[in-house]
Amino acid sequence: MLRVEGVCKKFQDFSLNQISFTVDQGDYFMLLGPSGAGKSLILETIAGLHKPDSGKIFFQGVDITHIGVRERNFGIVYQDYAVFPHLTVYGNIAYPLRRKGIRGKELHKQVTRFAERVSVAHLLARHPQTLSGGEVQRTALARTLAMEPRILLLDEPLSSVDVKLRSELRSLLRSINSSGQTVIHVTHDYEETLALASHLAVVNGGCIEQVGSVQEIFQNPRSEFAAMFAGVHNFYPASIVEFSEHGLTTVRLNDTIAICCYTEGCNGEGFVCFSEESVILSTEKPHQSALNVFRGRVVEIFPQRFGLMAVVDAGFRVLSKVTWESASRFGLTPGVEVWVSFKASSVRFIPRAS
Amino acid sequence: MRRLLVGGYRFSWFHIAAALLGGVVLLFIVAPILGMIISTPAKSLIETAAEQEVVRSIWLSVWVAMAATLVFALFCIPLAYLLARFDFPFKRLVLGIIDLPIVIPHSAAGIAVLGLIARDGLLGRLTSPLGIELVGSPAGIAIAMAFVSVPFLINAAREGFALVPERLEKAALSLGASPITIFFTVALPLAWRSVVSGLVMMFARGMSEFGAVVIVAYHPMVAPVLIFERFGAFGLKYAKPVAVLFIGVSLTVFIIMRLLSRNRSNHA
Numbered sequence: 001m002l003r004v005e006g007v008c009k010k011f012q013d014f015s016l017n018q019i020s021f022t023v024d025q026g027d028y029f030m031l032l033g034p035s036g037a038g039k040s041l042i043l044e045t046i047a048g049l050h051k052p053d054s055g056k057i058f059f060q061g062v063d064i065t066h067i068g069v070r071e072r073n074f075g076i077v078y079q080d081y082a083v084f085p086h087l088t089v090y091g092n093i094a095y096p097l098r099r100k101g102i103r104g105k106e107l108h109k110q111v112t113r114f115a116e117r118v119s120v121a122h123l124l125a126r127h128p129q130t131l132s133g134g135e136v137q138r139t140a141l142a143r144t145l146a147m148e149p150r151i152l153l154l155d156e157p158l159s160s161v162d163v164k165l166r167s168e169l170r171s172l173l174r175s176i177n178s179s180g181q182t183v184i185h186v187t188h189d190y191e192e193t194l195a196l197a198s199h200l201a202v203v204n205g206g207c208i209e210q211v212g213s214v215q216e217i218f219q220n221p222r223s224e225f226a227a228m229f230a231g232v233h234n235f236y237p238a239s240i241v242e243f244s245e246h247g248l249t250t251v252r253l254n255d256t257i258a259i260c261c262y263t264e265g266c267n268g269e270g271f272v273c274f275s276e277e278s279v280i281l282s283t284e285k286p287h288q289s290a291l292n293v294f295r296g297r298v299v300e301i302f303p304q305r306f307g308l309m310a311v312v313d314a315g316f317r318v319l320s321k322v323t324w325e326s327a328s329r330f331g332l333t334p335g336v337e338v339w340v341s342f343k344a345s346s347v348r349f350i351p352r353a354s
Numbered sequence: 355m356r357r358l359l360v361g362g363y364r365f366s367w368f369h370i371a372a373a374l375l376g377g378v379v380l381l382f383i384v385a386p387i388l389g390m391i392i393s394t395p396a397k398s399l400i401e402t403a404a405e406q407e408v409v410r411s412i413w414l415s416v417w418v419a420m421a422a423t424l425v426f427a428l429f430c431i432p433l434a435y436l437l438a439r440f441d442f443p444f445k446r447l448v449l450g451i452i453d454l455p456i457v458i459p460h461s462a463a464g465i466a467v468l469g470l471i472a473r474d475g476l477l478g479r480l481t482s483p484l485g486i487e488l489v490g491s492p493a494g495i496a497i498a499m500a501f502v503s504v505p506f507l508i509n510a511a512r513e514g515f516a517l518v519p520e521r522l523e524k525a526a527l528s529l530g531a532s533p534i535t536i537f538f539t540v541a542l543p544l545a546w547r548s549v550v551s552g553l554v555m556m557f558a559r560g561m562s563e564f565g566a567v568v569i570v571a572y573h574p575m576v577a578p579v580l581i582f583e584r585f586g587a588f589g590l591k592y593a594k595p596v597a598v599l600f601i602g603v604s605l606t607v608f609i610i611m612r613l614l615s616r617n618r619s620n621h622a
Contacts, residue, residue: 047528069527082525086543095539099530147529 001025001182002151004046007055011041016206019045019055023151023184023199028177030193031186033203039186042203043153046184048072059150075149079156081140083128089115089139090124096147114146118172134165138172145176152176154185158192170195194218202226221350227273233319235273238349251349257315260291261347271350278346279320281310281338283330290341294318298336301327308332314340387601394598402595411580411596412603414492418576419561422496423507423553430504430556431549434511435541439520452509455502460565467498468570490571498570499560506555514548515541554611561604577603 007019016038023029031039044050046057048069056065064072075096083092093111102110115121118138128136137157144152154173158166173196177183187193193200193214200217202209204225210217221227227235238251240263249263251272259272280286286293296314303309307323310332318340322332332338402408437449455463471488472478477497481488488494518541526536542549564578572579577600585593 044524049524049527070530070532073530074528076525076528078521078525080519080521082519082521084522084526084540095526095531096529099535143529 001027001060002046002184003058004042005056005058007042007045007052007057009041009045009050009052011050014038014041014206016041016045016052019208021201021208021211023182026177026180026182028174028183028185028196028198030197030200031184031203032188032190032193032197032200034188037188037203038206039188039203040155041206043076043155043184043186046151047074047076047153049076073147073149074151074153075144075147076153076155077137077140077144077157079159081128081136083136083140083143085128087127088124089120089126089128089131089142092128092139092143093124093146095143100147110146114142117145118142133161134169137161137165137169141172141176145181150182152181152183154183156186156188158187159189166192190218220348221273223350224271227271227350232273232275234276234279235271236316237269238272239269240349248344249349253316257294259347260344261349262344263349272347273350274342274347276309276319276321279318279340279342281312281320281322281326281330281332281340283336283338285339286341288341289343291344292340292342292347294340296338296340298332298334298338300334301332312338312340390594391598391601394594398595399598403599407575408577408580408596408599411575411577412600414495414574415561415576415578415600416603416607418492418496419499419557421492422500422503422560423557425496426500426504426556427507427553430507430552431511431542432537434508434549434552435515435537437508437512438515438518439523452505454505456505460502460563461569463502464498464566464569467494467501467566471497471570490573492574494570495567495574495576496560498566499563500556502563502566503556503559506559507549507552510552510555511545511549514545514552517548518544550611550614554608557611558604558608561607 002023004019004021007016009016014036019042021029031042033039041050045052048064048067048071052065056063058064059072084095087095090111093114094107097107097110111124112121115124118141120135120138120142123131123135123139128139131139137160141157157173158169161169170192173183173185177196185196197214199211199213201211202217202221202223202225210222210226217226221232224235224237236253238253238259240249241252241258242250243263247262247264249261250258251261251263251270252258253272261272280290281298294314296312296318298310299313299317300311301308304321307321308327310320310322310327312318312320320340326332330336330338437445458466468489469475470477471481471494473482473487473489478488486493488497522540522544523536526540527533531539562578563576564582567576568579568582575583577596581593581597581600584596
């Protein structure tokens with residue numbers, strides 16, 4: 001449906017390099033990356049607010065690279081909502097409808113319809129300054145939906161709202177997408193990506209690092225950055241030192257630390273990674289089957305949304321997710337000596353791209 | 355003082371010194387004007403207000419300044435918008451040119467305008483064949499007033515447009531609005547307060563202009579020229595009532611327009 005092909009764009013001190021991806025009809029496509037990665041610039045270039053220096057954008061097979069913003073009919077919702085402060089909620093939602101020449105009763109009918117869709121019908125006479133963050137965000141969504149965009153472009157739409165509201169708005173976005181609306185959504189939050197995306201592109205430093213389904217990217221990150229951004233923090237450069245017939249491999253992180261893992265029989269340099277959930281901490285030496293067992297000391301322990309995150313120095317920095325109960329039972333505080341263990345099967349080796 | 359109490363901000367010797375120095379400046383502005391008003395007998399004010407020549411000159415100052423402001427606003431406001439929104443080569447030079455009338459002596463500005471509107475000037479050559487003489491006419495006065503006062507409108511409007519978030523305009527563009535629609539439905543309504551403030555400043559500055567106007571048109575006589583003439587011909591005693599009346603009219607118009615712009619922006 002939308003195909004971005006090798007788009008390059010220099011903007012102030014920043015540049016996009018060879019941006020390519022495809023978004024299908026009805027897809028919920030997310031651009032995931034840190035602040036300053038170029039995600040918003042990609043979104044605005046798709047919207048037509050910036051012309052690419054090179055590369056092409058196709059929509060339903062038609063080259064739209066040099067077509068104006070209005071002709072594209074792609075609606076954009078900004079992080080700061082960009083609702084018009086001098087207009088009421090009604091005036092905001094009516095704005096794109098008036099541009100289409102809709103007036104009178106038909107205008108009223110359509111404004112009400114879109115306001116009801118995002119639950120702001122009771123706020124039509126209010127000005128944005130008198131609304132809560134969530135209400136303003138809904139107004140911005142209603143206004144953009146009112147133009148019946150061919151693609152809905154969302155620029156970090158949930159980053160300024162609180163957790164409860166975020167969950168409500170996610171449901172709303174999901175239902176909008178379920179009705180057949182194609183969405184491209186920019187975010188730096190991988191949880192948001194897991195919650196909404198069907199496909200995503202990982203963006204870093206003005207480049208696309210990886211494109212694929214959520215499962216492909218979160219299970220097989222192809223770069224250090226993609227892995228870091230997929231929420232895997234136990235991530236280390238490593239080199240294979242020994243490879244056995246069954247695939248069990250020893251990789252070396254540094255002069256003293258070696259880790260067992262399974263690989264597909266390749267030699268050379270790469271990265272190993274394993275999730276924080278797969279790391280078990282204990283105060284006594286574990287006797288289970290885990291091949292990777294290290295002695296270490298808790299350096300830091302801090303709360304997460306669910307449970308705690310412990311940082312252990314075991315000759316390398318390991319992160320482990322623990323429950324409040326375990327932390328209390330084992331007395332996990334900074335300085336305490338612990339055993340760190342994780343299975344070879346939980347470690348993934350990613351060969352460095354040549 | 356309210357902030358001082360609310361915020362618990364400590365009032366130091368520096369603040370007292372700053373307040374005293376500031377007070378001197380306020381006194382410097384208010385004292386001469388107040389002194390002139392107090393020393394002018396009400397009887398002479400009433401008599402002066404009844405003079406046809408005085409009424410005509412004040413009315414001429416007001417309507418010509420108003421007309422100059424409205425006509426030149428059509429040129430200045432779009433320019434201010436462009437300056438706020440776009441960067442282009444030699445933009446600083448353009449901004450410098452706009453401020454030029456503020457820094458050059460107004461009598462010199464009057465000479466320059468006269469060169470433009472005289473029968474052999476660039477503009478005069480265009481209007482003369484049509485039977486329109488600009489020198490010594492309200493139109494000539496309006497041009498002289500506008501010459502010295504356009505920077506006030508352009509700068510205020512430019513600052514106002516610059517404060518309108520560009521994202522709102524980008525959003526409007528993506529919602530199907532054309533650039534001209536964006537200007538009238540987003541930029542202008544949001545920058546309205548600054549634009550009106552600029553209009554008020556331009557009007558007030560134009561209405562009180564003497565130096566440039568006197569060179570372009572001694573007659574018909576605008577109020578500042580009449581004050582000067584009365585002072586030169588009859589002395590301080592006869593100039594004062596006209597000056598007080600004109601200050602009164604200027605202040606009244608100024609306050610009304612300020613109030614209108616404030617109410618307007620409150621509703622926006």
